[in-house]
Amino acid sequence: MRVSVPTINDRSTDFDRLIDLWNNAISTRTDVIFDFSECGFLRQNAVACLGGLARMIQRRGKNISFATTTMSDAVRMNLAQNGFLSMCNVGTSPWQGNSIPYREDQTQCTEAVVDYLRMQWLGRGWVSVSPGLRDAIVGVVWEIYANAFEHSRSPVGVISCGQFYPTLQLLKLAVLDCGVGIPNTVRAYKSSWQIPADRAVKWAFQRGASTRPGPGGMGLDVLKSSSVRRMAASKSTATRGVRRSHAQEKPTKGAETRSRGHWSTSRSAVKKHHISDS
Amino acid sequence: MALPATQIHVRMLIGENAITAEAGETLYERILPELKAGHMVVLDFEGVGVIASPFLNVAIGRLLQDVPLDELNRTLQVEHVSPAAKQLLEQVLDNSQHYYVDAHYREVLDQILAEQAEDME
Numbered sequence: 001m002r003v004s005v006p007t008i009n010d011r012s013t014d015f016d017r018l019i020d021l022w023n024n025a026i027s028t029r030t031d032v033i034f035d036f037s038e039c040g041f042l043r044q045n046a047v048a049c050l051g052g053l054a055r056m057i058q059r060r061g062k063n064i065s066f067a068t069t070t071m072s073d074a075v076r077m078n079l080a081q082n083g084f085l086s087m088c089n090v091g092t093s094p095w096q097g098n099s100i101p102y103r104e105d106q107t108q109c110t111e112a113v114v115d116y117l118r119m120q121w122l123g124r125g126w127v128s129v130s131p132g133l134r135d136a137i138v139g140v141v142w143e144i145y146a147n148a149f150e151h152s153r154s155p156v157g158v159i160s161c162g163q164f165y166p167t168l169q170l171l172k173l174a175v176l177d178c179g180v181g182i183p184n185t186v187r188a189y190k191s192s193w194q195i196p197a198d199r200a201v202k203w204a205f206q207r208g209a210s211t212r213p214g215p216g217g218m219g220l221d222v223l224k225s226s227s228v229r230r231m232a233a234s235k236s237t238a239t240r241g242v243r244r245s246h247a248q249e250k251p252t253k254g255a256e257t258r259s260r261g262h263w264s265t266s267r268s269a270v271k272k273h274h275i276s277d278s
Numbered sequence: 279m280a281l282p283a284t285q286i287h288v289r290m291l292i293g294e295n296a297i298t299a300e301a302g303e304t305l306y307e308r309i310l311p312e313l314k315a316g317h318m319v320v321l322d323f324e325g326v327g328v329i330a331s332p333f334l335n336v337a338i339g340r341l342l343q344d345v346p347l348d349e350l351n352r353t354l355q356v357e358h359v360s361p362a363a364k365q366l367l368e369q370v371l372d373n374s375q376h377y378y379v380d381a382h383y384r385e386v387l388d389q390i391l392a393e394q395a396e397d398m399e
Contacts, residue, residue: 114295114328131327132360139330139366142297146332195391202390208373209387215339215374218331222366 001030005039008046010172018049025053031063036071047084047102048161048176054088055156056178066090082161100162100173107157108149117141126164126171143219144175151211152179185211281318281353289325296329302336313345313353324358334367339374347375
């Protein structure tokens with residue numbers, strides 16, 4: 001089956017396109033060839049998703065390939081530079097540029113992820129940030145990984161990819177799992193499959209809301225809170241994206257709900273200015 | 279009379295990054311006996327880089343199960359933490375206090391689910 005990959009940026013409508021791409025390909029009964037004839041560019045969220053999709057298809061016993069001859073120079077260079085093609089055993093080794101390396105973590109490797117966030121994301125000189133604030137931001141983002149490994153039941157682990165956009169002065173990171181999604185985790189915990197997806201996500205983002213015993217439930221609240229933003233606001237603005245859940249639901253009366261998408265992505269963006277934690 | 283103080287160098291105990299619940303458990307097991315013995319505890323975070331809430335929830339938040347907050351504020355001190363980490367610790371303590379003391383806390387959290395259920399009826 002040939003699957004056309006469109007141009008995908010990171011606006012809300014682009015996430016809908018990712019869901020369509022996913023749903024189009026995931027249920028294939030044949031091997032998949034990803035065709036990039038219609039693709040002008042793939043942002044970091046799309047690269048992470050494409051990687052997750054490829055791994056999920058492979059898990060189902062099908063082969064995947066990437067029609068590199070259909071890639072524009074921009075797409076090919078981006079996927080080569082960030083290591084995506086190399087990870088898929090295609091093309092050249094990655095190199096340092098404006099990409100934050102594509103990475104797959106099948107199991108939780110805490111120190112490796114922390115080093116990745118510190119060195120490959122915040123430590124490349126694109127942002128001037130004090131060590132204290134850098135570590136605070138790394139701690140917040142690391143919790144995305146921790147949440148994904150603990151709750152998502154993602155069969156392919158966690159996939160990350162990022163990009164620095166020098167013209168826009170934005171630094172973005174996408175973190176993706178291919179798991180059951182926050183809504184289903186909440187529904188299972190509450191033993192109630194009628195909970196609408198948006199309510200389940202709102203519940204999960206409340207401080208203290210946890211599916212584990214003991215005090216917790218801080219990670220998503222910390223992520224969405226403005227505390228780190230205030231720390232960074234001394235000279236300019238640091239902005240962070242909000243984790244998106246794309247488990248779009250069609251609740252059916254008395255029956256198990258079905259997801260059109262069973263993955264979520266998070267992104268963080270930090271503007272390039274001097275940021276201090278004074 | 280000043281309480282005897284025990285200084286714990288967190289980096290020596292759990293390493294450079296204080297982020298996992300497992301590392302928090304190690305520190306918790308070190309702190310609690312000291313507090314129960316009536317000692318003041320000083321946590322020195324010098325050399326510790328990343329600090330995250332899973333670690334703090336277990337290492338410090340869980341102390342509120344056995345030690346009232348006002349007593350913990352008097353007997354537990356932290357040193358060499360960034361303002362951001364200090365702020366996170368305050369949030370963890372606030373959250374843990376709700377968990378252990380406020381019987382209705384989790385009911386309040388669940389209201390957001392109940393509201394939608396009422397809307398649908």
